[in-house]
Amino acid sequence: MGILIRSGRVLDAETGMDRICDMYIDKGLIEEIGSGLLPHSQADQVLDASGKIVIPGLVDMHVHLRDPGFPEKEDMQSGSQAAARGGVTTLIAMPNTKPVIDNSRLYSEVMEKAGKVSPVHILQAGAMTMGQNGERMSDIEGMAAAGIRALSEDGKSVMNPVLCREIMRKAAALDLVILDHCEDPQLRGDGCMNEDENSRRLGLPGISSLVEDTITARDMLLAADTGVKLHLCHVSTRGAAEMLRFARQAGIKNITAEVCPHHFILSSDDIPGDDPDYKMNPPLRTRQDVEALRRGLAEGVIDVISTDHAPHSAKDKEGSMRTAAFGIVGLETSFALTYTYLVETGVLTLHQMIGKMCLNPARILGLSCGTLQPGRPADVVIADISSPWRIDRNLFASRGHNTPFQGFEVRGKICCTMCGGRIVYRAG
Numbered sequence: 001m002g003i004l005i006r007s008g009r010v011l012d013a014e015t016g017m018d019r020i021c022d023m024y025i026d027k028g029l030i031e032e033i034g035s036g037l038l039p040h041s042q043a044d045q046v047l048d049a050s051g052k053i054v055i056p057g058l059v060d061m062h063v064h065l066r067d068p069g070f071p072e073k074e075d076m077q078s079g080s081q082a083a084a085r086g087g088v089t090t091l092i093a094m095p096n097t098k099p100v101i102d103n104s105r106l107y108s109e110v111m112e113k114a115g116k117v118s119p120v121h122i123l124q125a126g127a128m129t130m131g132q133n134g135e136r137m138s139d140i141e142g143m144a145a146a147g148i149r150a151l152s153e154d155g156k157s158v159m160n161p162v163l164c165r166e167i168m169r170k171a172a173a174l175d176l177v178i179l180d181h182c183e184d185p186q187l188r189g190d191g192c193m194n195e196d197e198n199s200r201r202l203g204l205p206g207i208s209s210l211v212e213d214t215i216t217a218r219d220m221l222l223a224a225d226t227g228v229k230l231h232l233c234h235v236s237t238r239g240a241a242e243m244l245r246f247a248r249q250a251g252i253k254n255i256t257a258e259v260c261p262h263h264f265i266l267s268s269d270d271i272p273g274d275d276p277d278y279k280m281n282p283p284l285r286t287r288q289d290v291e292a293l294r295r296g297l298a299e300g301v302i303d304v305i306s307t308d309h310a311p312h313s314a315k316d317k318e319g320s321m322r323t324a325a326f327g328i329v330g331l332e333t334s335f336a337l338t339y340t341y342l343v344e345t346g347v348l349t350l351h352q353m354i355g356k357m358c359l360n361p362a363r364i365l366g367l368s369c370g371t372l373q374p375g376r377p378a379d380v381v382i383a384d385i386s387s388p389w390r391i392d393r394n395l396f397a398s399r400g401h402n403t404p405f406q407g408f409e410v411r412g413k414i415c416c417t418m419c420g421g422r423i424v425y426r427a428g
Contacts, residue, residue: 001044002026003421004037008049008382012056013355014371023054025378028421032374045423049382052415055354056370057089057120057379058335059361061179061258062154062233062306064327065122068110069098074311074399076110079331080118082309082398084425086332087414089379090121090362090369092179094154095132102127104142111147119424120417121379123365125179128153128167134160137167144174149365152179154233157215159185161222168226177229177364182215182240183281192321194283198268204321207283213239220247223255231364232257234308236282238292245301256364257296258304261337262328264293266404276317276324277404280310294347297356304364305356307334311400329400333391335383337405339412378421384413 005023010033022037023030060083066074076093083091093110095101101110107124114122126143128151130136140151151171157180158164171178188211193199195206216232220243223230235241235257247255262280267287271278278284296302310327317324338357342348348356362370369379391408393401417425 001421002042003418004043004046005049005054005380005382006046008052008054010054010372011350011354012372013351013359015373016351017372018351023372023380025380025418025421028378030372030374030376030378030380033372047382047416051386052382052384054372055381055383056358056372057381057417057419058087058357059365059367059370060088060091060306060309060331060334061231061304061361061365063091063093063309063331064096064311065093066311067097072313072399073316076113076122077117078397078399079309079311080120080122082331082396083120084417084419085397085414087335087381087383087417088120088331089381089417089419090123090367092150092365093122093124094152095125095127096155100127100132101125102130102132102138104139104146107143107146107148120419123149125150125152127151128158128178129163132156134158134163137163137170140167140170140174140176144176148176150177150179152181152233154179154181156185157181157183161218164219165222165226168222168228168230172226172228177231179231179233180219181233182212182219184211184214187211187214192279192283193271194268194285196268196286198271202271202274204274209237209239209285209289212237212282213243216240216243220255224252227254229364230255234263234282234306235259235293235302236263236285236289238289241292241296241301244296248301256303258306259293259297259302260306260308261330261334261341262404264290264297265337265341274320276319276321277328277402279321279324279326280328281326294342297342298347303356303360305334305338306361307331311398312402314401317402327402329396329398329403331398332396333403333405335414336391336410336412339385340410344411378418380418381414382416384415385411387411387413389413
């Protein structure tokens with residue numbers, strides 16, 4: 001079906017495009033971008049984007065769909081619908097499901113289901129070890145042959161450095177990306193928020209920055225040794241940001257990193273009390289850490305903005321931070337939060353934001369999306385960045401409502417999401 005997007009402000013990070021023009025989409029591809037494209041009568045559908053921006057679909061490298069195994073938290077259908085509402089057209093699903101995605105059969109089953117129920121592109125990551133038990137390498141060769149692009153032990157680290165190095169070597173040989181959750185569980189202990197004056201004020205056990213920084217340093221050294229494409233997930237500390245800066249200055253090009261909106265917006269100062277909606281892993285750090293992450297984004301030290309979308313049932317988030325589950329949802333709020341707190345405040349330009357949410361993750365994963373050019377996939381988003389709106393978790397498509405951003409006023413409303421040239425979400 002031919003779709004004409006008329007009179008939108010078309011922005012593309014790869015080409016630097018920023019102009020008000022039309023876009024014609026046909027057969028799942030962007031066919032033409034320019035002024036005064038074909039008459040309305042020749043298009044099957046015309047979308048008026050006047051006063052709105054037209055950008056590539058977002059690529060989220062870090063999403064928990066909880067499928068298979070945890071339908072009360074999320075499943076592939078609800079999670080992918082949430083993605084479409086948030087302008088995300090491609091996502092990486094983490095493998096810490098039940099069963100863990102650690103072999104080619106399970107990977108193929110998940111991908112077959114995704115093809116049937118998801119309106120957006122789902123790329124399933126495979127576990128680094130069998131059952132994510134940290135003892136034996138998973139079926140990496142089999143999953144690679146089946147089409148997997150990334151490995152992750154998300155939710156934990158491979159603590160055996162010999163095994164971790166062996167997995168990195170295998171991933172490097174197969175040109176796979178490792179999505180790295182950096183955490184030393186012994187150092188973390190029973191902590192539930194950042195270890196600082198706020199944890200002491202609230203009487204809650206803390207999680208030191210060392211929990212993240214020690215494994216970050218180890219895995220960066222292993223990546224430099226093996227040459228694997230290492231992508232550091234949900235960076236939250238000033239120490240990790242400084243290590244990334246050192247790696248860039250040293251010319252190490254095979255290490256990339258992401259930060260999530262909650263880590264570049266909120267700090268432990270914002271936690272009002274013993275509220276599980278503020279419990280996430282890594283935890284909200286200090287205001288100094290937040291500023292370091294913003295500098296890292298602005299300077300290009302941190303390449304990607306992802307969500308670590310981690311939905312939970314209401315029961316999982318009841319009671320105290322001591323016992324509640326870690327995690328925050330983000331698919332439906334990441335675009336607006338990033339625009340409001342990074343672009344409107346001058347930390348990033350709009351092109352830089354699009355680069356970190358669209359182009360850079362696509363490049364890291366070796367995908368052809370993330371850019372608006374003729375011949376590329378028509379994964380396209382129309383958004384309104386002028387009108388304010390309030391985040392309301394009761395309207396989420398996700399089954400998870402666990403967010404500390406309830407009621408926040410933001411700008412950046414997704415009006416329409418197209419995936420492969422098909423409209424998969426349109427605001428009412």
